[in-house]
Amino acid sequence: MKHYFTFLFLTFLSFSGSSQSGNIQGIITDENGITVPGATITIEKLNKGVVSDFDGKFTMVGVPEGTHTLSIKYLGYANFEEEVTVTAAKTTNVNITLTSESTELNEVQVVGYALSGQARALNTQKNKPNITNIVSTDQIGKFPDANIGDAVKRIPGITMQVDQGEARNIIIRGLSPQLNSVTLNGSRIPSAEGDNRNVQMDLIPADMIQTIEVNKAVTPDMEADALGGSVNLITRTSPQGFRLSATAGSGINFITDKRIINGSFLLGDRSANQKFGWMVAASINDNDFGSDNIEAEWDDEFEYNAGDEDNLEGVDVNPYANVFEIREYLVQRVRRSFSANLDYKWNSNNNLYFKSIYNWRDDRENRFRLEHEILDGEDIGIDDFTVDANGNLTSFPVEAKRQTKGGIAGGRKKNTRLEDQRMQNYSIGGEHLANSLQIDWMASFSKASEERLNERYLEYESEYGISFNNDEDKPFFSPLDTNDALYNDFEFDELTEENQYTEETDYNAFVNFQLPLNIFDKENGFLKFGARARFKNKNRDNDFTEYSPIGAEFEFLGGIPTRDYSDSDFNAGSNYLIGSFANPVFLGGLDLNNSDLFEGENLPDEYLTANFDVDENVYAAYAMTNQKLSPKLSVLAGLRVEHTNIKSTGNEIIFNEEGDFDGTNQIKTENAYTNILPGVHFKYDWTKNTVVRFAWTNTLARPNYVDLVPFREINNEDEEIILGNSDLDPTTSMNFDLMGEHYFKSVGIVSAGVFYKDIKDFTYIFQFENEGGFEVFQPFNGDDASILGFEFALQRQLDFLPGFAKNFSIYLNYTHLSSDANGIRNEDGDERNDLDLPNTAPNMFNASLGYATKKMSFRLSSNYSDAYVDEIGGRAFEDRYYDEQFFLDFNANVAITNNLRFYLDINNITNQPLRYYQGVSSRTMQLEYYQTRLTFGLKYDLFKK
Numbered sequence: 019m020k021h022y023f024t025f026l027f028l029t030f031l032s033f034s035g036s037s038q039s040g041n042i043q044g045i046i047t048d049e050n051g052i053t054v055p056g057a058t059i060t061i062e063k064l065n066k067g068v069v070s071d072f073d074g075k076f077t078m079v080g081v082p083e084g085t086h087t088l089s090i091k092y093l094g095y096a097n098f099e100e101e102v103t104v105t106a107a108k109t110t111n112v113n114i115t116l117t118s119e120s121t122e123l124n125e126v127q128v129v130g131y132a133l134s135g136q137a138r139a140l141n142t143q144k145n146k147p148n149i150t151n152i153v154s155t156d157q158i159g160k161f162p163d164a165n166i167g168d169a170v171k172r173i174p175g176i177t178m179q180v181d182q183g184e185a186r187n188i189i190i191r192g193l194s195p196q197l198n199s200v201t202l203n204g205s206r207i208p209s210a211e212g213d214n215r216n217v218q219m220d221l222i223p224a225d226m227i228q229t230i231e232v233n234k235a236v237t238p239d240m241e242a243d244a245l246g247g248s249v250n251l252i253t254r255t256s257p258q259g260f261r262l263s264a265t266a267g268s269g270i271n272f273i274t275d276k277r278i279i280n281g282s283f284l285l286g287d288r289s290a291n292q293k294f295g296w297m298v299a300a301s302i303n304d305n306d307f308g309s310d311n312i313e314a315e316w317d318d319e320f321e322y323n324a325g326d327e328d329n330l331e332g333v334d335v336n337p338y339a340n341v342f343e344i345r346e347y348l349v350q351r352v353r354r355s356f357s358a359n360l361d362y363k364w365n366s367n368n369n370l371y372f373k374s375i376y377n378w379r380d381d382r383e384n385r386f387r388l389e390h391e392i393l394d395g396e397d398i399g400i401d402d403f404t405v406d407a408n409g410n411l412t413s414f415p416v417e418a419k420r421q422t423k424g425g426i427a428g429g430r431k432k433n434t435r436l437e438d439q440r441m442q443n444y445s446i447g448g449e450h451l452a453n454s455l456q457i458d459w460m461a462s463f464s465k466a467s468e469e470r471l472n473e474r475y476l477e478y479e480s481e482y483g484i485s486f487n488n489d490e491d492k493p494f495f496s497p498l499d500t501n502d503a504l505y506n507d508f509e510f511d512e513l514t515e516e517n518q519y520t521e522e523t524d525y526n527a528f529v530n531f532q533l534p535l536n537i538f539d540k541e542n543g544f545l546k547f548g549a550r551a552r553f554k555n556k557n558r559d560n561d562f563t564e565y566s567p568i569g570a571e572f573e574f575l576g577g578i579p580t581r582d583y584s585d586s587d588f589n590a591g592s593n594y595l596i597g598s599f600a601n602p603v604f605l606g607g608l609d610l611n612n613s614d615l616f617e618g619e620n621l622p623d624e625y626l627t628a629n630f631d632v633d634e635n636v637y638a639a640y641a642m643t644n645q646k647l648s649p650k651l652s653v654l655a656g657l658r659v660e661h662t663n664i665k666s667t668g669n670e671i672i673f674n675e676e677g678d679f680d681g682t683n684q685i686k687t688e689n690a691y692t693n694i695l696p697g698v699h700f701k702y703d704w705t706k707n708t709v710v711r712f713a714w715t716n717t718l719a720r721p722n723y724v725d726l727v728p729f730r731e732i733n734n735e736d737e738e739i740i741l742g743n744s745d746l747d748p749t750t751s752m753n754f755d756l757m758g759e760h761y762f763k764s765v766g767i768v769s770a771g772v773f774y775k776d777i778k779d780f781t782y783i784f785q786f787e788n789e790g791g792f793e794v795f796q797p798f799n800g801d802d803a804s805i806l807g808f809e810f811a812l813q814r815q816l817d818f819l820p821g822f823a824k825n826f827s828i829y830l831n832y833t834h835l836s837s838d839a840n841g842i843r844n845e846d847g848d849e850r851n852d853l854d855l856p857n858t859a860p861n862m863f864n865a866s867l868g869y870a871t872k873k874m875s876f877r878l879s880s881n882y883s884d885a886y887v888d889e890i891g892g893r894a895f896e897d898r899y900y901d902e903q904f905f906l907d908f909n910a911n912v913a914i915t916n917n918l919r920f921y922l923d924i925n926n927i928t929n930q931p932l933r934y935y936q937g938v939s940s941r942t943m944q945l946e947y948y949q950t951r952l953t954f955g956l957k958y959d960l961f962k963k
Contacts, residue, residue, distance in 0.1 A: 267955020506576025
């Protein structure tokens with residue numbers, strides 16, 4: 019450690035600069051006091067320049083003593099100049115205001131607050147050394163997106179996986195969610211998901227974020243666990259003057275005809291001496307909705323009892339649904355967010371800041387499920403089923419179950435399953451300038467949790483014969499005799515209550531140093547180096563209890579309070595009448611702890627393998643330099659080293675030959691690995707508005723927790739073993755990117771590029787038979803995979819058109835990719851060559867047409883993503899695919915006054931369902947509809963500089 023500080027001291031002395039030079043620090047804002055990121059600040063006679071950061075701040079070091087002219091260039095606006103006098107060995111502070119009067123848009127109105135969100139985003143993107151996409155908060159406001167996940171899906175090369183109609187898990191350039199990183203102000207966001215690293219993007223309201231930065235080619239000073247890319251969410255910072263912003267709205271969900279309530283506010287200001295700035299913000303969204311769902315599992319093998327249970331015979335049949343379900347969900351989702359940010363300018367060379375955000379979501383759910391599962395094998399004989407002349411299984415007996423999902427009465431649970439998800443982040447940091455040495459540091463604490471307490475299931479069962487329609491797209495079971503399927507004759511099956519808690523905590527600290535270093539050019543080069551440490555713990559603690567009623571009250575479903583949840587407007591079809599179920603109010607009111615009414619039995623075999631505790635510590639260091647090779651060509655090159663140490667604890671459970679729980683053991687393992695990750699980025703400024711970029715980078719993705727925990731489930735009755743694998747290697751990728759960008763003066767961009775990823779050691783579930791004849795399921799590292807893709811984007815104000823048509827704008831982007839995966843083996847151990855890399859969508863596009871004047875704006879937006887394999891089965895027939903999806907949305911804004919606007923948003927006009935299919939696209943596994951959502955309200959903004 020002593021040698022390390024000696025090195026820093028000597029480096030500081032070597033690069034501290036001449037005593038005849040000083041520094042310039044400043045902040046650039048618009049006329050409303052909103053900071054301006056991505057502006058280019060130069061002293062042309064010195065050939066010296068810098069770019070303002072996301073907070074509009076800039077630092078220029080080693081400026082010779084004297085008076086200099088700062089030139090500020092900003093895409094879409096006239097150049098701005100200001101004279102600054104520099105004193106030797108001192109830092110000169112300047113505050114620069116860009117005003118809308120300097121616009122050069124040929125009478126095209128820049129809609130927004132002087133400098134539009136699009137201008138902010140594109141200027142930042144243009145001046146970045148690496149390949150990025152930037153979306154500002156004002157740009158987000160042009161789309162009808164309530165959460166940050168729906169906003170991110172508008173960016174080229176990104177699609178989202180949906181949960182209850184909202185975008186949740188992010189897929190970047192076709193890479194699955196666990197292969198991408200999501201950071202908040204540069205620090206990894208913890209995940210509340212129990213079995214993976216996915217960050218719930220629907221947990222964060224869009225209006226709490228100032229800027230979204232998608233890094234598709236990471237630099238060495240960024241965290242390397244971003245195999246597909248890194249999404250950095252930048253929270254709002256203190257304004258340079260008083261700002262008050264508020265939103266109030268309502269709406270309706272057409273699937274339930276229930277209301278939506280939303281509201282937000284932001285309040286901030288600076289002290290009279292401009293040293294202390296503060297900002298507080300809050301947001302709430304209360305959404306009462308639901309979904310209509312059908313699900314099926316398919317098989318192509320069928321056996322029946324030919325005389326006794328040891329004499330089973332098979333029948334050749336076409337694929338059939340051996341399990342079919344109708345589900346109806348009633349959901350209330352309340353999303354709240356709070357943020358407080360402070361900053362203090364100690365003096366000319368030292369700034370300190372505090373940032374915080376607290377996201378809290380209540381997800382209340384009642385679910386009603388009618389499940390039919392075929393009775394085959396030893397349970398049926400030759401006379402119990404029929405097969406038509408075409409080989410279709412047309413009728414067979416089933417075990418039917420009616421299940422109510424709910425929770426306890428009172429409090430926040432309200433007879434529903436309450437999923438309480440929270441994500442919080444608190445960080446302190448500083449920016450310091452010592453001669454020519456720039457230092458920035460941050461320390462943060464983050465925590466994500468998911469709690470589901472008193473989650474109850476009450477289930478009744480029956481057996482009867484059904485007729486199967488053999489429609490793979492819309493499978494349907496109908497009773498052969500309706501009297502056999504009466505709900506009141508269903509007999510009690512089980513009553514359970516479970517508690518689930520998952521928590522991830524993250525302590526994170528980093529420090530960066532930057533010094534001038536000019537190898538090929540006299541100015542603008544720098545050396546940057548630093549270190550980071552991250553200490554993470556993830557644990558899950560579940561339990562499960564089954565209750566047996568004492569007495570005959572629960573014997574039949576008809577003997578307890580029920581409700582008919584059939585809906586003739588059921589989105590999957592009016593024939594899917596779900597029928598009657600136990601009333602959630604009745605279920606929630608049961609006193610399960612009363613031993614006179616119920617006998618409880620703890621069942622560790624239902625939850626123990628899901629419980630785990632993982633400590634993951636990551637230590638990283640990097641060094642990189644940015645150099646001008648010529649007036650137009652610059653290169654950023656560096657190396658990052660990350661060392662990962664993992665300690666994990668899991669559980670082993672054993673079932674005997676009769677299927678009874680036969681014991682448990684705790685298992686502990688340790689694993690460690692080091693990754694060396696070089697990277698090079700070239701940027702060529704072909705013209706002042708045309709940029710060509712090339713990048714060679716190396717990234718990684720650590721295994722999911724559920725895969726690396728050393729759990730074991732040994733089932734001697736079914737001869738199955740399910741294992742974790744603590745020896746999994748991280749997935750790594752060598753990435754090549756080539757991108758060309760042209761920026762229009764009227765604030766727009768056209769870009770195109772290609773990318774290639776050479777992936778090693780991806781994780782998949784391997785199914786094989788061990789020497790003892792047991793079927794084993796275990797995560798393994800595949801051999802290698804590759805992705806080749808193309809990307810195109812266009813944003814343009816159509817200002818070249820005559821008359822009113824010049825107010826139109828277009829927003830288009832399209833991504834195509836192809837992938838290939840090697841080393842995936844089927845249940846027979848043979849390598850499969852018919853698979854793409856899982857979660858790689860071949861085609862994705864966004865298309866949007868907008869119309870805006872000074873007083874109003876309208877936008878019609880579409881989003882499409884292609885189908886892709888989501889989960890690999892033991893053979894091609896069992897593979898699960900996430901189907902293609904197409905969303906169409908509309909939004910409008912009308913200015914009532916300069917500060918007050920009316921907005922209207924219509925989401926999911928196409929009523930796009932979530933759909934999975936098995937093996938082939940015609941074979942539905944899940945079909946879930948959410949219907950259209952309408953919201954409207956008022957937005958108020960007040961600025962005083």
